[in-house]
Amino acid sequence: MSSDDWKRQAAAEALKYVEDGMKLGLGTGSTAAKFVDLLADKVKAGLKVVCVPTSEATRAQAAALGIPLATLDEHPALDLTVDGADEMDEELRLIKGGGGALLREKIVAVASERVVIIADSSKRVDLLGRFPLPLEVVPFGLAATQRLITGFAADSGCEGDIKLRHGANGAPYVTDNGNHILDCSFGVIDDPEALDDALKLVPGLVESGLFLGIADVGIVAGPKGVEILSAVESDFDEEM
CATH class of the missing domain: 3.40.50.1360 (Rossmann fold)
Incomplete structure (x- = not known):
């Protein structure tokens, strides 16, 4: 099958x-x-x-x-x-x-x-993180938002490439809510709860893909x- x-x-x-x-x-x-x-x-x-x-x-x-x-x-x-x-x-x-x-x-x-x-x-x-963690972010101040995400994630033990998602046409992907997606390749997330709590402190981050x-x-x-x-x-x- x-x-x-x-x-x-x-x-x-x-x-x-x-x-x-x-x-x-x-x-x-x-x-x-x-x-x-x-x-x-x-x-x-x-x-x-x-x-x-x-x-x-x-x-x-x-x-x-x-x-x-x-x-x-x-x-x-x-x-x-x-x-x-x-x-x-x-x-x-x-x-x-x-x-x-x-x-x-x-x-x-x-x-x-x-x-x-x-x-x-x-x-x-067994452990979350093999799949890059998606974050929905507002377009305004994207670079500043990404900088904050990088810092708060590192404080939670997560580091790696953070990339803006693009659509098939090469333009930044736009969600149904008019926002963008950042895909975070952190690798293994040892403490998902700590990362989730930290990401909530980022003003331009609308929601994380941690459920x-x-x-x-x-x-x-x-x-x-x-x-x-x-x-x-x-x-x-x-x-x-």
């Missing part, structure tokens, strides 16, 4: 957490797109849900498939969000933002009672089958 097949397996497993009448957050990225496809089949079969997408790309996909959509202003409290990740460790700490939607993804996730992360086994890591204490369940599919990881034992786990 291919990684594409494993992504679909993880997405199919996540459908078990969806109940009729739920308000759902829809993630962004190749794995989350598999979930949207499968959810659309359930909607066509009669499942009643309303969904808040985390990006314009996900919104377009879901709308084309006939999934009922709403905004977070209309439904500020969601039952469940299903999203992917660029990295996931044993404690369900994540790096997200490879698709450029990290700010909306975090807003939607935190607005959700429960968050399920789906991934193929290549995203599973800590947010995921409730991780679904990882790979050569050994489907594995379910839980952040803590809860009624959510017992229900499943």
